[in-house]
Amino acid sequence: MTPYREKDFIITAISPEGLVVFKAVGFAKPNAKLSGIVTLYAIVEAELDEKKTGLVLTNALAVSKNYKIMSDYQKLSVLNFIGESTLRLLHDESEIASSYPYIKKAVLGLETAFSPLTLAYITLAKILQAGGYGLDVNRCVYCQSTNDIVGINYVQGGFLCRKHIGHDFDVVLTPDKLNIIRYAFLVPLDKVDRIAFENDVLIDLMQALIIYYQDNASMTLKSAKLLIQSFTQQH
Numbered sequence: 001m002t003p004y005r006e007k008d009f010i011i012t013a014i015s016p017e018g019l020v021v022f023k024a025v026g027f028a029k030p031n032a033k034l035s036g037i038v039t040l041y042a043i044v045e046a047e048l049d050e051k052k053t054g055l056v057l058t059n060a061l062a063v064s065k066n067y068k069i070m071s072d073y074q075k076l077s078v079l080n081f082i083g084e085s086t087l088r089l090l091h092d093e094s095e096i097a098s099s100y101p102y103i104k105k106a107v108l109g110l111e112t113a114f115s116p117l118t119l120a121y122i123t124l125a126k127i128l129q130a131g132g133y134g135l136d137v138n139r140c141v142y143c144q145s146t147n148d149i150v151g152i153n154y155v156q157g158g159f160l161c162r163k164h165i166g167h168d169f170d171v172v173l174t175p176d177k178l179n180i181i182r183y184a185f186l187v188p189l190d191k192v193d194r195i196a197f198e199n200d201v202l203i204d205l206m207q208a209l210i211i212y213y214q215d216n217a218s219m220t221l222k223s224a225k226l227l228i229q230s231f232t233q234q235h
């Protein structure tokens with residue numbers, strides 16, 4: 001959301017068709033009708049009119065109820081994290097279109113009692129995949145063997161078998177953790193909110209995947225620090 005002229009906003013949104021940019025007229029006025037619905041990281045059904053100067057917002061219905069998230073520090077940190085990691089990595093239409101259903105599912109999932117960190121982890125995996133940085137979680141990156149997988153090398157981009165472990169940046173992981181990584185990259189949309197992982201198991205994997213994202217995208221995610229803090233500090 002970028003202020004435009006005195007009273008308007010230019011809004012950049014993701015949609016099932018890719019990125020959409022539209023003008024919200026009068027949004028900066030205190031009584032603007034739709035400014036409580038079209039907010040940062042909210043999911044809306046928006047009606048847009050095609051004007052000579054571009055698309056203009058004419059109506060909007062709230063799909064997500066972000067007020068349910070705003071009072072929860074962990075959920076809010078996940079929402080910000082998903083928003084930032086989406087907008088900073090994905091730019092072309094097909095990348096955004098393919099990750100949109102997972103992002104929507106995660107934002108709506110945050111309104112429920114389901115594990116927010118699990119939603120964050122799976123969504124990050126799907127965003128990476130859409131951006132062309134998916135990990136190979138089916139076989140050893142060195143020999144393509146599907147047997148005896150014991151670790152991961154993020155720099156090489158995937159799993160390792162027992163025979164090929166020992167290179168720089170190879171990490172040995174428990175079968176549980178390998179399964180979580182595999183699940184996150186392969187899980188279909190309808191099963192995203194079926195299995196919740198324990199935060200203390202997931203937090204290390206989350207940190208590693210954030211480093212992987214940042215290394216590949218050559219950027220620092222500002223929201224990542226808060227995300228990790230919110231799940232590691234006692235309240």
Ligand SMILES: [Zn+2]
Nearest residue numbers: 140143161164
């Ligand atoms: Zn191998």
